[in-house]
Amino acid sequence: MALYNETVMDHFMNPRNVGEIENPDGKGVYGSPVCGDMMQITIKVDDNDVITDVKFKTFGCGSAIASSSMATEMIIGKTVDEALAVTNKQIVEELGGLPAVKLHCSVLADHAIKCAIYDYAQKHGKTYKGLEGFDPNADDDDENPEGCEGPGCKA
Amino acid sequence: MRQVYMDYSATTPVKKEVLDAMMPYFTEHFGNPSSLYTYGLEAKDAITKARGQLAHLIGANPDEVYFTGSGSEADNWTLFGVTDKLAKKGNHIITTQIEHHAILHSCEFLQKHGVDVTYVGVNPDGTVKLDEIEKAITDKTVLISVMLINNEVGTIQPVKEIAEIAHKHGVLFHTDAVQGLGNTPINVHEMGIDLMSMSAHKIYGPKGVGALYMRKGVNASNYLHGGAQESGHRASTENLAGIVGFGKAAEMAEANLENHIKNCSALRNYLIEQVTKTIPGTTVNGTMEHRHPGNANITFEYIEGESILLMLDSVGISVSTGSACSSKSLKPSHVLTAMGVPVEKIHGTIRFTVGDFTTKEDIDYVVENLAKIVARLREISSVNEKKGW
Structure with a gap:
């Protein structure tokens, strides 16, 4: 009946970890308002490579906000390697599913996390297996509306 | 809450008076308007009355109003029917970039079948560029279709002026008035409209019933083929209760306009x-x-x-x-x-x-x-x- 299931609606109406960390260890922005959704993620990483805090800000539809919220919950407390292993498919599963036309919203969250970790790795001179082959300028969204250029990572 | x-x-919700008018035509007066016995004649009379009510709202003669299954059908009928009828004259339609998808997607279909379509642009305030319409007319143009009121931004288009431009060049003019009906005064004859699409459910009538106004003499080819309903112009057993509801809704819209x-x-x-x-x-x-x-x-x-x-x-x-x-x-x-x-x-x-x-x-x-x-x-x-x- 409803457009989204209860879990999605809960994460949309009461999103977790909204905001922006001051002096973050890593920051990633993915998407663009022209494409209809844009997510910013800031992360704190401790000496053991554990992500201790994550905050997000998202311009986007219900499923973009819900995916962002869910994704932040999924990576808090995880090591960077574990966080890199999180896929957009897992985000969708944790949300209990998204309508087919909205699946790209989970890709947005997945990419924004990778952008933030990429930024962290660059700044701290680290390399991660999970970032191998990750192109910060790549455009994986093949359903872009007209005039929406490949989003890529932005800082 | x-x-x-x-x-x-x-x-829109169906108004109570409209529903009350419709109800007897589901159970008591359920006849097929094509039948020749009393049940059928009652049903036919009810449709005649509704046609008069709708015609009155738009300043048309009742025999210029044809009931359809929706506003979209009226749009489809116009585009397919006029291009077919006038195929010998030409194969060019002019419309705008802000039409309803019932027009735009029908035009796209026709383009695959040899019809040329010009999509005229609009000004930043949402009104169509009149000069572009006139410039787009060629000797192959058979129809200009511009909506009366846009469904998204609500702009009322200068259809009287557009109709004048069309007629100056001997071109038919159609307007999709699905959003316009009951929301702005309409007089098809004064405004020079040759064909006009309408829908009941936007004026507190039921869903699943629309109408096409077609000026006498226009004679667009049929779109739905079959029986001789609607004076032989539109096959399908009439949506009796729906049409009665449309008529009542039109009468109320006129009184309430x-x-x-x-x-x-x-x-x-x-x-x-x-x-x-x-x-x-x-x-x-x-x-x-x-x-x-x-x-x-x-x-x-x-x-x-x-x-x-x-x-x-x-x-x-x-x-x-x-x-x-x-x-x-x-x-x-x-x-x-x-x-x-x-x-x-x-x-x-x-x-x-x-x-x-x-x-x-x-x-x-x-x-x-x-x-x-x-x-x-x-x-x-x-x-x-x-x-x-």
């Missing part, structure tokens, strides 16, 4: 005034001068329309969005795009339409909740006034 329906351009326009525009203006006063970063799209009395199309900067819609729905408020993310298609509104509204702003656009059951309290409830919701979504958003887009 309070329920506030503010999407009258999507559809002046009040409806006055009340709705007052409420709509109040809504716009309150929203733009209390919420920063808002823009009204489309001209305020010639506009659907109930329509307010508003952009909320730095947030996305579907999010606004969902949060409004959670407090019982129904609105719609022209934004990409809300519909099944990811394409941003073709109407706002044609008007030159930047894509990021199109994503944050909401259409409110008030109607005969809207109250001032409803507007206050909407504005109060909207202010909170917009503020909340702007907190969540990754773009804002300070950072910019």
Whole structure:
């Protein structure tokens, strides 16, 4: 009946970890308002490579906000390697599913996390297996509306 | 929870008087209007009455009004029927970039079958470029189709002037008046309209019934083939109760027209005034001068329309969005795009339409909740006034 299931609606109406960390260890922005959704993620990483805090800000539809919220919950407390292993498919599963036309919203969250970790790795001179082959300028969204250029990572 | 329906351009509730008029035609007077015994004759009389009621609302002769299954069918009939009928004269249609998909997608289909279509642009205020229409006319042009009122931004198009241009060049003129019927005075003969699409469910009538006005002598080819209903122009057993409802709704719309326009525009203006006063970063799209009395199309900067819609729905408020993310298609509104509204702003656009059951309290409830919701979504958003887009 409803457009989204209860879990999605809960994460949309009461999103977790909204905001922006001051002096973050890593920051990633993915998407663009022209494409209809844009997510910013800031992360704190401790000496053991554990992500201790994550905050997000998202311009986007219900499923973009819900995916962002869910994704932040999924990576808090995880090591960077574990966080890199999180896929957009897992985000969708944790949300209990998204309508087919909205699946790209989970890709947005997945990419924004990778952008933030990429930024962290660059700044701290680290390399991660999970970032191998990750192109910060790549455009994986093949359903872009007209005039929406490949989003890529932005800082 | 309070329920506030503010999407009258999507559809309207059936008025009680309309439903009461329809009811006997489901159970007692259920006859097939084509039958020759009493049941059938009663049904036929009821359709004749409804045709008269609708014809009166638009200043047509009753025999120029043909009932259809929807406004979309009337649009399809016009485009297919006129291009077929006039195939020897030419194969060119002129329409606009802001038409309803019933026109645009039918035109796209016809393009695959040898018809040339010119899509004329609009000004930033949502009114069509008259000079472009005239420039687009060739000796192959058989039809100009321009909607009377746009469904998204509510702009009333200068159809009388467009009809004059069309006729000056011997071209037929059609208008999709699905949003216009009952929301602005219409006199097809005075306005020079040759064909006009209408729908019952936008004027407090039932869904599943529409009509095509076709000026005597136009004779577009048939679209639905079969029996000889509608004087041989449209096959299908008539939607008897639906047509009776359309007739009653038309009669009420005519009696109520002046009040409806006055009340709705007052409420709509109040809504716009309150929203733009209390919420920063808002823009009204489309001209305020010639506009659907109930329509307010508003952009909320730095947030996305579907999010606004969902949060409004959670407090019982129904609105719609022209934004990409809300519909099944990811394409941003073709109407706002044609008007030159930047894509990021199109994503944050909401259409409110008030109607005969809207109250001032409803507007206050909407504005109060909207202010909170917009503020909340702007907190969540990754773009804002300070950072910019």
